[in-house]
Amino acid sequence: MKKRAMLSRAAAGGVTLALGLTLAACGGSSSGGNGSGTFHVLVYGDATNKVEKQIVDTFNKTSKVKAVLDTIPGADYQQKLQTIINTKQAPDVFFNWGGGSIQPFVKAGLLQPLDGMIAKDPALKSDFLPSVFNGAVIDGKPYGVPMRGTQPVLLFNNAQVLKDAGLTPPKTWDDLLSDVKVLKDKGKTPIALGGGDQWPTLMWFEYLYDRIAGPDLFQKAMSGDKSAWDSPDSRKALSMLKQLVDAGAFGKNFDSVKYTDGGSVALVATGKAGFELMGSWYYSQQQQDHPDFAKSGLGYSTFPTVDGGKGDPQDIAGNTNNYYSVMKKAKNQDAIAQFLKLMYSDEFVKAQMAIGNLPTTTNTEQFLSTSASPAYSQFQYNLVKSAPSFQLSWDQAYPPSAITPIHQAVQEFFDGQLDADGFIKAMQALPTS
Numbered sequence: 001m002k003k004r005a006m007l008s009r010a011a012a013g014g015v016t017l018a019l020g021l022t023l024a025a026c027g028g029s030s031s032g033g034n035g036s037g038t039f040h041v042l043v044y045g046d047a048t049n050k051v052e053k054q055i056v057d058t059f060n061k062t063s064k065v066k067a068v069l070d071t072i073p074g075a076d077y078q079q080k081l082q083t084i085i086n087t088k089q090a091p092d093v094f095f096n097w098g099g100g101s102i103q104p105f106v107k108a109g110l111l112q113p114l115d116g117m118i119a120k121d122p123a124l125k126s127d128f129l130p131s132v133f134n135g136a137v138i139d140g141k142p143y144g145v146p147m148r149g150t151q152p153v154l155l156f157n158n159a160q161v162l163k164d165a166g167l168t169p170p171k172t173w174d175d176l177l178s179d180v181k182v183l184k185d186k187g188k189t190p191i192a193l194g195g196g197d198q199w200p201t202l203m204w205f206e207y208l209y210d211r212i213a214g215p216d217l218f219q220k221a222m223s224g225d226k227s228a229w230d231s232p233d234s235r236k237a238l239s240m241l242k243q244l245v246d247a248g249a250f251g252k253n254f255d256s257v258k259y260t261d262g263g264s265v266a267l268v269a270t271g272k273a274g275f276e277l278m279g280s281w282y283y284s285q286q287q288q289d290h291p292d293f294a295k296s297g298l299g300y301s302t303f304p305t306v307d308g309g310k311g312d313p314q315d316i317a318g319n320t321n322n323y324y325s326v327m328k329k330a331k332n333q334d335a336i337a338q339f340l341k342l343m344y345s346d347e348f349v350k351a352q353m354a355i356g357n358l359p360t361t362t363n364t365e366q367f368l369s370t371s372a373s374p375a376y377s378q379f380q381y382n383l384v385k386s387a388p389s390f391q392l393s394w395d396q397a398y399p400p401s402a403i404t405p406i407h408q409a410v411q412e413f414f415d416g417q418l419d420a421d422g423f424i425k426a427m428q429a430l431p432t433s
Contacts, residue, residue, distance in 0.1 A: 144323030149357030194259030
């Protein structure tokens with residue numbers, strides 16, 4: 001995710017394929033809601049495409065209007081989408097991350113609000129978990145339908161390392177600080193951190209801010225209220241983060257470690273580190289890199305609570321899902337609406353579960369036993385289902401132009417190059433649209 005933070009994360013959860021892009025065909029949809037013709041569906045090119053191909057094939061078996069699946073290799077997706085979105089090569093339906101990733105398109109009037117489609121088929125909204133569906137609601141209007149799997153951030157651990165140290169996963173922030181001291185005294189890196197990628201560091205800010213201030217602080221900041229960053233709750237979060245860094249929680253060389261090259265993953269798997277805060281794709285990453293550890297040694301828990309914090313302990317942060325959005329100028333809107341219905345079908349859920357994704361439909365629960373790790377899938381599902389707030393990663397909630405400044409600010413604060421005042425000024429300078 002150097003072009004955008006989510007890109008590396010998506011690639012981390014699966015092998016990015018060198019899939020070609022058939023852009024020349026895009027934008028050529030025929031007119032007529034129920035007649036013949038085609039519409040183009042553009043997706044991020046990776047291993048999940050086999051499910052998207054399956055769903056397109058299912059749709060095309062009964063529809064006179066045919067869906068055409070186009071792909072862009074993952075590392076190039078965001079940049080190329082930005083390039084074509086307002087040209088004749090634009091797709092009719094396209095993959096995105098909701099939030100800030102589509103906000104500029106909404107502002108430019110390029111996207112079709114989906115409330116009309118939902119009025120005709122309420123299940124396009126009601127058959128998805130509310131906390132996830134709302135990830136693509138902009139200015140009160142829905143602009144996306146969930147189309148892959150949810151990715152909450154969890155606190156993973158090496159169960160044997162904790163057992164040898166007489167520890168259990170921390171329930172409170174004070175527990176975490178205590179665990180850090182014990183692990184450090186035993187010669188372990190308490191918490192693995194891929195600081196070289198920058199975006200893993202951001203996860204600590206997202207969760208601690210929510211635990212202390214609740215979701216309102218970030219929502220105010222996103223609405224343009226820059227004073228939110230200079231609030232007492234914001235300064236308290238920064239003080240607690242500094243305390244964690246100064247306690248040696250992440251060791252001394254975290255900026256030379258990366259998640260994307262497997263460095264931080266290996267620290268936990270080999271017992272050199274006790275914990276790592278990471279998105280739920282971490283499980284499949286460990287299965288790929290360290291299968292024996294993933295099977296018998298990997299533990300996971302929720303982020304610790306903060307005494308006196310305003311945030312609900314059940315709040316979560318991460319990537320709510322990926323979404324399909326519809327271009328306003330797309331023809332065959334009725335056919336597109338029928339295609340989107342498949343995103344809550346049993347076939348869709350089963351296919352996603354088979355490749356390790358956790359869909360966010362209300363019928364997902366009945367298929368959890370078919371997952372490669374039913375207990376892990378159930379744990380995630382329960383978290384997302386009961387979460388009062390699912391905070392979208394800051395580098396996805398903000399527009400693309402804010403990504404680099406956010407990453408630099410969190411890295412420099414952890415490095416000690418920015419104090420609290422410097423971090424606050426950096427966040428206040430971010431564009432919100």
